[in-house]
Amino acid sequence: MRGMVEVRFHGRGGQGVVTASRLLAEAALLEGKKVQSFPAFGAEREGAPIRAFTRLSDTLIRVRSQIYTPDVVVVLDPTVIRAENVTEGLKDNGWLIVNTAREPGELKKELGTKAKVATVNATSIALELLGAPRVNTPILGTLVKSTQLVTLDSVISVVNSTFKGKVAEANVKAVERAYREAKIEEV
């Protein structure tokens, strides 16, 4: 993808939606890109639908509005799909990345999107490796495998600088496994 890339994250309060958005930005910053990462703050409460945004570009990013026509949509919680129109404004040549056990093709049909779809069961990876349903790091593994917005190495390096010791180790494993286990729609 060239020029400015806009990513919109959907999830629920407490899942680390804002952190996922920031980790992606920090990984791109490591690669010398210009970045912007910010949450859409509503009334913050655990469990409520939440959005966060990331912009990546080779040149200075000036626009500061929210993202209405994303190139990539990342859904951290599959139940949000019933609460919000997650594909709203998603570009036809974009990507939809969803944490779900379901197949990409099935989801694509259900949501009626022309965007390419990738899925991963990030919840089971997180429960097994992190001991809690914190899907924000594993979903990034699937995001970079499908979109190649940044390298896997950059994500791992940011995860290592954000977390410490065993927590960092477990999160890196989760990212790597979600990278391997990503189900990407055949194109």
Added chain:
Amino acid sequence: MMARKVLALNGDEAAAYAVKQCKPDVIAAYPITPQTIIVERLSDFVADGELDAEFISAESEHSALSACIGASAMGARTYTATASQGLALMYEMLFVASSFRLPIVMSVANRALNSPLNIWNDMSDTMGARDCGWIQIYNENAQEVYDFTIQSFRIAEDHRVLLPVMVCHDGFVVSHSTEGVETLSDSEVDSFLPPRTPVYPLDVENPVTIGCVGVPEYYPEIKYQQEVATKKSIQTIKEIINEFNESFGRNYDIIEKYQMDGAEVALLTIGSASGTAKDAVDEMRAEGKPVGLLKLRLFRPLPVEDLRKALSGLKAVGVIDRHISFGSMGGALNMEVRAALYEMRERPHVMGFPAGLGGRDIRVEHFIKITEELLRIAERDVLEEDYRVVGCRGPGCIGP
């Protein structure tokens, strides 16, 4: 010695990191959204031994600023941060700080005022405090927050200025947005910002009185001196910005010009809306429309002469305020720009566009509509309305 690093920081973190490098002696603050991150980070720096400062967790913003006033009067480099209701609660002490000529630096993460309760961005807080004698600097992004927090200490403590400074950034839009910020090394900040040298500090060996009664026989002279000092500070602020530019390879000014060559109409912006508006200007330019933009960085003191110069020759100007001064002509910036231009023989039409109240998202499309309106005004050479609210459902408003 640390070299320059590009760090991922949001606006609040950029302010806190800059403050740490400026080595304040005293920080007194009370946390309030969306400024909270600044206070949290600074208390971490102090607790971790990275910053040797007295950190006072005050019981209210009124107390926080009162503590800053006492500390600054003793000669300490003093810092605080607030927003919205917190700034409102400081109100009476704001006048005391400026009248004492105390170089306190205060970050404000701009937020709307109640009611209804709203934690999101607009500039009702600092615009409402425009007449309290503080210098006001408005920033577009986290990089500017970082750079101007450092410059604010130099400006405030300069013996030709000696005034408190509010260094403002938009709540959430900047305060909670993470960007890459090129930070200076500690030694670079040290070389730009030497320790404070107070003029008349409170000192038991050399007693002075400050804050006594100012009877009518003396009060006007004191206020006159304050006014002269505030007006004269514009020149010093320009000098300090130039020195910062030359030392660290930046390119700042008190009024930033964007695409103004050949412009017939222009947006006059303040704060983070400037970035989105610049993208709109680019779109209009791509269609061959003579549109430009001026970003005002310094609102107090108002650089009246610079504004007249920058706006002369234009046919129409749209002033983007981020608040409403109820019952007048939109926002304060619109009114002041109009007043500044009134005695010019050739002056542009000036229309106000209060936008983005209480965190309403302002998009490129809004600025396209505003510039189209400005082009119509320029073509017909008639202004029919003093202002129109932007980003609002209502008769005569521009777009939700």
